Amino acid sequence: MGVPDIQGLQSSLFFESPEEIYARVFRELKPRTAAPEMRVEFCRFANADSFISLKDGRLEIRISDLLAGAPAPVLEALAHILLGKLYRKPTARIYAHRYRLYLNRRDVRRQAHLVKQIRGRKFISGPIVCWAARSSAGAVVPHAACWGISIPRTMPSSSAASSTGSPCRLWLWNM
Numbered sequence: 001m002g003v004p005d006i007q008g009l010q011s012s013l014f015f016e017s018p019e020e021i022y023a024r025v026f027r028e029l030k031p032r033t034a035a036p037e038m039r040v041e042f043c044r045f046a047n048a049d050s051f052i053s054l055k056d057g058r059l060e061i062r063i064s065d066l067l068a069g070a071p072a073p074v075l076e077a078l079a080h081i082l083l084g085k086l087y088r089k090p091t092a093r094i095y096a097h098r099y100r101l102y103l104n105r106r107d108v109r110r111q112a113h114l115v116k117q118i119r120g121r122k123f124i125s126g127p128i129v130c131w132a133a134r135s136s137a138g139a140v141v142p143h144a145a146c147w148g149i150s151i152p153r154t155m156p157s158s159s160a161a162s163s164t165g166s167p168c169r170l171w172l173w174n175m
Helices: 006-010 018-029 072-086 093-103 106-119 143-148 158-164
Strands: 037-043 050-055 058-064 127-132 166-173
Touching: 018 037, 018 058, 018 072, 050 072, 058 072, 072 093, 093 106
Parallel strands: 037 058
Antiparallel strands: 050 058, 127 166
């Protein structure tokens, strides 16, 4: 038959918690160093970001909640990538390839796109006409003051426009 692949066997340990995966990968990358205390948490990010930091002898790993349901081999690949970056060790191509394959799956891309639309900061809608009100001295109120004012959907008549303000020549996009 053949000799079983130890690397594939280790990555198929589906019963490991994320903390155990990171501890095992840490021992692989730095075998003579005692593993620090680790805290792995899944956070609500707008995309599939992950962060790692070493503070006060404690590894803090923050992973996007998009990867909370990822298979153990993908979390192991992410552990190799993050710990490799932290300790400036090269990442094996197999781990980068495995991680990219998972992120490029159609269902994962679709989920990431939906999460980005929901959690992202940029909101795009149609243009809003800004009506700049004039003071008694005839000065135009700055455009920044218009953001909090409710804006009419229709243009006022010409007689109303002269008393309430004139239409601004700028279109403001609600972003």
